[in-house]
Amino acid sequence: MIDLTTNTAGIVSPNPFWLASAPPANSGLQIQRAFEAGWGGAVWKTLGVPIQNVSSRFAGHTIHGVQGAGFTNIELITDRSLEVNLKEIAETKRLFPRNPIIVSLMVETESAWREIIAQSIDAGADGIELNFGCPHGMCERGMGSAVGQEPAVNERITAWAKKYSTVPVLVKLTPNVSDIVPHGLAAKRGGADGVSLINTIKSIIAVDIDRFVPEPRVGNRSSNGGYCGAAVKPIALHMVAALARDSRFGLPISGIGGVTNWRDAVEFLVLGASTVQVCTEVMLRGYGIVEDMIDGLARYLETHGCHSVSEIVGKAIPAYSEWGDLDLNYETVAKINADACIGCQLCVVACHDGAHQCIHPQEGTRVPRVDESECVGCNLCQIVCPVSHCIEMVQVQNGHTPATWNQHITTGATLRPKKGAH
Amino acid sequence: MAAPLSNHRSEAAFEDFKLPLLRDGAMAEATRCLFCHDAPCIKACPTAIDIPQFIRKIASDNVHGAAKTIFESNILGMSCARVCPVEVLCVGACVYNDTEQPPIAIGKLQRYATDRAYDESWKFFSAGPNSGKRVALIGGGPASLAAAHELRRLGHACTILEKRATLGGLNTTGVAPYKMRADRSISEVEWVLSIGGIEVRTNVTVGEQITLAQLERDFDAVFIGVGLGADTMLGIPGETLGNVHGAVEWIERMKLRAVDLSDVRRAVIIGGGNTALDAAREVRGLGVPRVTMVYRGRREVMSGYAHEFAAAANEGVEVEWQAAATALRNAREGTLRVGTVSCTRLDDGRRAIAGSAFELDADLVLVAIGQAKLSALFDGFEGITLDHGRIRTDTDGRTGRARWYAGGDCQNGGVEVVNAAAEGKAAARGIDADFRRGGAR
Ligand SMILES: Cc1cc2nc3c(=O)[nH]c(=O)nc-3n(C[C@H](O)[C@H](O)[C@H](O)COP(=O)(O)OP(=O)(O)OC[C@H]3O[C@@H](n4cnc5c(N)ncnc54)[C@H](O)[C@@H]3O)c2cc1C
Ligand SMILES: Cc1cc2nc3c(=O)[nH]c(=O)nc-3n(C[C@H](O)[C@H](O)[C@H](O)COP(=O)(O)O)c2cc1C
Ligand code: SF4
Numbered sequence: 001m002i003d004l005t006t007n008t009a010g011i012v013s014p015n016p017f018w019l020a021s022a023p024p025a026n027s028g029l030q031i032q033r034a035f036e037a038g039w040g041g042a043v044w045k046t047l048g049v050p051i052q053n054v055s056s057r058f059a060g061h062t063i064h065g066v067q068g069a070g071f072t073n074i075e076l077i078t079d080r081s082l083e084v085n086l087k088e089i090a091e092t093k094r095l096f097p098r099n100p101i102i103v104s105l106m107v108e109t110e111s112a113w114r115e116i117i118a119q120s121i122d123a124g125a126d127g128i129e130l131n132f133g134c135p136h137g138m139c140e141r142g143m144g145s146a147v148g149q150e151p152a153v154n155e156r157i158t159a160w161a162k163k164y165s166t167v168p169v170l171v172k173l174t175p176n177v178s179d180i181v182p183h184g185l186a187a188k189r190g191g192a193d194g195v196s197l198i199n200t201i202k203s204i205i206a207v208d209i210d211r212f213v214p215e216p217r218v219g220n221r222s223s224n225g226g227y228c229g230a231a232v233k234p235i236a237l238h239m240v241a242a243l244a245r246d247s248r249f250g251l252p253i254s255g256i257g258g259v260t261n262w263r264d265a266v267e268f269l270v271l272g273a274s275t276v277q278v279c280t281e282v283m284l285r286g287y288g289i290v291e292d293m294i295d296g297l298a299r300y301l302e303t304h305g306c307h308s309v310s311e312i313v314g315k316a317i318p319a320y321s322e323w324g325d326l327d328l329n330y331e332t333v334a335k336i337n338a339d340a341c342i343g344c345q346l347c348v349v350a351c352h353d354g355a356h357q358c359i360h361p362q363e364g365t366r367v368p369r370v371d372e373s374e375c376v377g378c379n380l381c382q383i384v385c386p387v388s389h390c391i392e393m394v395q396v397q398n399g400h401t402p403a404t405w406n407q408h409i410t411t412g413a414t415l416r417p418k419k420g421a422h
Numbered sequence: 423m424a425a426p427l428s429n430h431r432s433e434a435a436f437e438d439f440k441l442p443l444l445r446d447g448a449m450a451e452a453t454r455c456l457f458c459h460d461a462p463c464i465k466a467c468p469t470a471i472d473i474p475q476f477i478r479k480i481a482s483d484n485v486h487g488a489a490k491t492i493f494e495s496n497i498l499g500m501s502c503a504r505v506c507p508v509e510v511l512c513v514g515a516c517v518y519n520d521t522e523q524p525p526i527a528i529g530k531l532q533r534y535a536t537d538r539a540y541d542e543s544w545k546f547f548s549a550g551p552n553s554g555k556r557v558a559l560i561g562g563g564p565a566s567l568a569a570a571h572e573l574r575r576l577g578h579a580c581t582i583l584e585k586r587a588t589l590g591g592l593n594t595t596g597v598a599p600y601k602m603r604a605d606r607s608i609s610e611v612e613w614v615l616s617i618g619g620i621e622v623r624t625n626v627t628v629g630e631q632i633t634l635a636q637l638e639r640d641f642d643a644v645f646i647g648v649g650l651g652a653d654t655m656l657g658i659p660g661e662t663l664g665n666v667h668g669a670v671e672w673i674e675r676m677k678l679r680a681v682d683l684s685d686v687r688r689a690v691i692i693g694g695g696n697t698a699l700d701a702a703r704e705v706r707g708l709g710v711p712r713v714t715m716v717y718r719g720r721r722e723v724m725s726g727y728a729h730e731f732a733a734a735a736n737e738g739v740e741v742e743w744q745a746a747a748t749a750l751r752n753a754r755e756g757t758l759r760v761g762t763v764s765c766t767r768l769d770d771g772r773r774a775i776a777g778s779a780f781e782l783d784a785d786l787v788l789v790a791i792g793q794a795k796l797s798a799l800f801d802g803f804e805g806i807t808l809d810h811g812r813i814r815t816d817t818d819g820r821t822g823r824a825r826w827y828a829g830g831d832c833q834n835g836g837v838e839v840v841n842a843a844a845e846g847k848a849a850a851r852g853i854d855a856d857f858r859r860g861g862a863r
Binding site: 285 | 487
């Protein structure tokens with residue numbers, strides 16, 4: 001048996017799968033059912049001064065027929081009373097002592113932070129997560145992403161939290177910034193034990209074009225919402241990796257954003273997260289999705305000869321580099337496997353209209369031909385091909401010594417002649 | 423140990439009727455699954471496989487986990503993926519049936535995962551710690567195999583006694599080869615036996631070479647998985663002519679050996695159940711130009727599945743509805759081979775209509791009107807009671823005699839492989855519970 005135990009900033013969990021602070025972690029009974037289903041930990045729905053939500057508050061983004069490929073919400077932090085939440089935290093901890101509960105918090109003043117942190121820890125919190133991320137509503141009240149977007153404020157509040165907390169403090173970062181790194185560093189200066197990211201992305205998911213109102217429609221108007229779900233994973237992966245590879249940073253990371261299965265989770269782990277948090281996919285399919293996450297991750301580790309999750313954390317970071325350090329002399333060309341080709345010619349039109357006009361139809365067959373002397377190796381044909389392994393991108397042994405742009409401009413390293421630039 | 427199969431089997435002529443899914447197709451189909459809550463497909467599966475969960479695992483490319491989920495519920499998941507009438511089980515319950523979109527191809531996805539498990543020799547199960555208890559299983563069909571595997575997981579030693587030379591029961595000797603050929607069933611037998619600790623004694627007929635009393639004396643518990651008996655015949659004149667066979671007997675011959683149909687121009691299949699439909703499609707598939715079924719009722723009341731009938735009709739099988747065979751006659755004076763089937767039309771009350779007699783030419787007649795029950799074996803064996811020839815048990819397979827259990831066709835009267843798998847496993851749990859309770863010595 002593979003041991004999936006993880007440790008993020010001192011918060012130990014039986015597996016790296018946590019519920020993100022959101023509706024699936026709204027109440028004790030829900031979180032207890034989640035732990036029953038196998039979830040490792042849970043970040044409680046953000047506590048603070050209970051708010052009042054609008055009725056219509058979510059909207060889905062259907063992409064090429066896939067419902068909920070993206071998701072948005074305009075809900076705020078918890079609308080339940082603090083006493084009830086604290087009581088349920090204590091009860092859940094009593095029933096599931098091995099599963100960490102991280103309590104997400106969002107209040108305004110230093111004294112409010114001090115008080116709510118103490119109450120959370122009294123209730124049994126294994127960690128505190130500072131919600132500096134909510135991109136709607138709360139930021140208008142000077143909290144959430146309004147904090148997360150200002151490194152100085154972030155640092156100050158983090159320092160308060162550290163001062164009053166006896167358990168690890170995670171800072172949940174907002175993606176609504178141009179560069180995540182200064183914000184991660186601000187949290188670090190404030191003394192954070194780790195960070196969680198990403199919160200939702202400021203967005204307008206869709207517009208009702210008959211009523212001329214954005215979605216989700218609240219009567220006859222709407223507001224910008226927080227985008228999340230499968231579609232945001234690439235943005236989240238980048239932000240996680242940007243922090244993980246910055247030598248000044250070095251704090252543990254809990255990765256969030258678009259995790260739907262164990263494969264997504266592995267991507268976050270190899271880019272430097274030591275746990276992952278999930279909201280949207282649970283909202284769409286329920287706690288039961290964790291069974292495959294646990295089983296798939298264990299199988300992945302086993303087939304890769306690993307015994308623990310920590311062995312893969314950050315494993316892809318060394319391979320994430322600046323563009324200027326990529327080998328410009330590395331060359332690939334597309335090869336079409338005629339036996340696998342079904343003759344749709346999507347690659348032909350993609351290459352002709354969207355790339356370098358080097359895949360051509362042939363007389364007497366629907367299988368196209370690649371003009372390798374012109375192929376720049378961009379991957380577009382492989383991306384559109386509906387048959388996996390039909391188009392392979394094959395490395396060309398062109399005899400050129402590897403040379404990056406940075407080497408070229410600093411030491412004059414020789415670049416191979418350009419292809420397709422005529 | 424079981425004997426190897428012959429290399430000259432007529433069934434080898436058949437290709438799979440439903441083609442397997444490859445990775446792209448499996449991923450696309452799996453992604454379509456809605457992961458329903460309290461899923462109707464699970465309830466429609468006698469072994470209650472967590473279907474949405476295994477499909478979600480296929481969608482995440484965790485095929486290993488998918489196979490584990492399947493086998494955890496049903497160790498015969500590989501054959502079930504091929505032979506289950508999914509149209510009336512899981513697939514028939516899929517919520518997509520209430521939309522204009524096709525239901526999820528659950529059988530094909532199950533085959534995708536389980537075939538991969540066989541191809542890659544994944545091992546999911548090991549025997550439980552030795553309990554010191556020994557269980558005899560009469561018959562080596564699906565019911566006993568499922569029971570034995572579960573018993574081994576629980577640590578009990580098993581001995582299968584099988585009268586034939588091979589194991590697998592009707593999965594080996596009966597199911598249509600365009601669903602699954604015998605060699606695949608034998609792979610399944612090996613898959614099940616690979617848990618270790620299952621002793622196999624073939625060519626042993628319980629009641630002849632070994633008595634019930636001996637089993638009772640030598641084992642801590644006995645599971646009866648004998649299935650059904652020989653084909654029921656019509657009892658009409660001419661049934662002893664050459665080229666007249668019980669359908670199940672003929673199918674076994676066709677699957678395990680070679681049958682010669684080269685001079686058969688027309689075959690007549692008597693009956694309207696799934697065995698009749700299978701036999702008709704098999705004879706037709708082996709190249710017999712005309713295949714005619716003779717069935718007493720109308721199409722709407724035929725016990726064979728509508729989807730099987732549609733496939734048979736599509737392959738050119740004809741049917742004489744509301745007709746009964748009254749006599750079989752030889753082709754010419756002096757030959758001992760069948761040549762014609764005398765029939766009569768029946769009314770809606772299945773009574774012969776006077777003056778409606780007609781004849782069908784036939785060089786081969788297969789009788790598929792049911793299988794006898796093997797109950798004679800238990801005549802006078804106190805506690806084992808029969809209900810229309812079926813052995814009575816509770817839901818955990820307990821018969822009325824202490825330490826004797828039953829499941830599969832001999833208990834349910836003849837349903838599907840998956841029912842036998844479910845009942846065999848349930849009986850194993852029942853046996854284990856009784857051992858723990860000290861119910862057996
Ligand atoms: C022609 C045909 C086609 C079928 N097709 C399908 C299908 O496509 N899909 C499906 O799900 N189901 C199908 N079935 C039904 C399915 O095969 C049975 O429901 C299933 O095999 C029952 O399993 P079992 O273990 O109870 O009995 P069996 O499979 O009948 O196995 C019983 C075993 O016990 C042995 N035995 C009997 N008496 C003794 C004795 N005294 N001593 C020792 N051994 C003994 C027999 O030789 C046999 O191997 C078909 C049945 C038939 C007849
Ligand atoms: C309906 C909804 C409510 C949310 N509420 C909170 C919240 O109260 N506190 C918080 O830190 N994040 C909240 N989030 C953000 C999620 O915790 C998570 O960071 C984000 O949804 C990205 O993860 P996902 O792609 O798995 O959904 C909310 C998200 C959604 C969809
Ligand atoms: S999901 Fe539940 S709470 Fe939300 S609109 Fe539907 S019924 Fe109401």
